[in-house]
Amino acid sequence: MAPCYLKGSILGPDFFDISMIYLPYLYFVHCMGSYVDDSKLFLSFQVKDYHDVATQVNDDLKRVVFWCSQNSLLINPTKMKVLVVGTRQISQRVPSDMNRLVLFGKELVHVPSAKDLGLFVDSTLSFDEHITIIVSSCIANLVQINRVKHLFDVKTLENVINALVFCKLFYCSTVWSGTSKKNVKKLQCVHNFAAR
Numbered sequence: 001m002a003p004c005y006l007k008g009s010i011l012g013p014d015f016f017d018i019s020m021i022y023l024p025y026l027y028f029v030h031c032m033g034s035y036v037d038d039s040k041l042f043l044s045f046q047v048k049d050y051h052d053v054a055t056q057v058n059d060d061l062k063r064v065v066f067w068c069s070q071n072s073l074l075i076n077p078t079k080m081k082v083l084v085v086g087t088r089q090i091s092q093r094v095p096s097d098m099n100r101l102v103l104f105g106k107e108l109v110h111v112p113s114a115k116d117l118g119l120f121v122d123s124t125l126s127f128d129e130h131i132t133i134i135v136s137s138c139i140a141n142l143v144q145i146n147r148v149k150h151l152f153d154v155k156t157l158e159n160v161i162n163a164l165v166f167c168k169l170f171y172c173s174t175v176w177s178g179t180s181k182k183n184v185k186k187l188q189c190v191h192n193f194a195a196r
Contacts, residue, residue, distance in 0.1 A: 032060075038117070039064075047093045054100060061103050077103040082110045085123055119172045127176040131183040138165045138190045161194050 031042045041060055045053040068075050082101055084094055101108045113122035113129050120130035141164040149157055169190060 040116075047090060047095075050095055057101055061101065065103065075103065077106045077108065080108050081114050082108050083112075083114045083121065083123060084110070085121070085125060088124055091123055119175060126183075127179045128183065130176055131179060131186055134168050134171075135186045135190055138168055139193065141165055142190070142193050165190065165194050 033040050033042065041057060043053060043057065065075065080103060084091060086094075113120055115121075120127070120133060122129055142161075145157070145160055145164065152160065169187060
């Protein structure tokens with residue numbers, strides 16, 4: 001969600017904060033959380049209750065639309081996504097019309113994974129995509145650092161590696177720490193490369 005009339009103004013961020021602060025406090029059937037302008041509806045349901053849940057979520061989305069229109073805020077439905085999290089067996093039992101959630105007459109896109117505040121969350125919480133992306137990024141940075149390492153003293157080199165590699169490896173590590181041994185081995189390879 002982004003305000004249409006506040007961009008570029010001096011007081012824009014303040015007006016935006018004032019506007020957005022009340023959104024999570026509206027009456028929702030399900031739990032809503034916000035971080036700055038990033039809002040999410042969370043719900044837990046059993047597959048057999050899907051149709052009732054979809055109706056309730058659509059009702060919650062209508063409340064969001066009404067509130068935003070009352071506060072002169074625009075919603076971009078193309079940026080909204082639906083992510084169903086569960087085991088592979090449960091995910092296969094979810095009806096294919098799970099993405100029949102509608103906002104402004106447009107169906108919301110059902111995705112297998114979504115980026116949330118820099119963390120790639122997938123439907124089975126394996127974090128395979130997140131680990132692959134950060135390992136690739138860290139290796140690319142280490143290759144570049146390796147080419148110029150002779151130009152830096154040890155302390156500077158440590159600072160560069162901490163800033164470009166380890167900060168990415170440790171970001172949200174408490175969330176994805178239960179990932180597979182295969183992913184842990186990938187991360188260990190990055191550590192070994194950085195140590196060399």
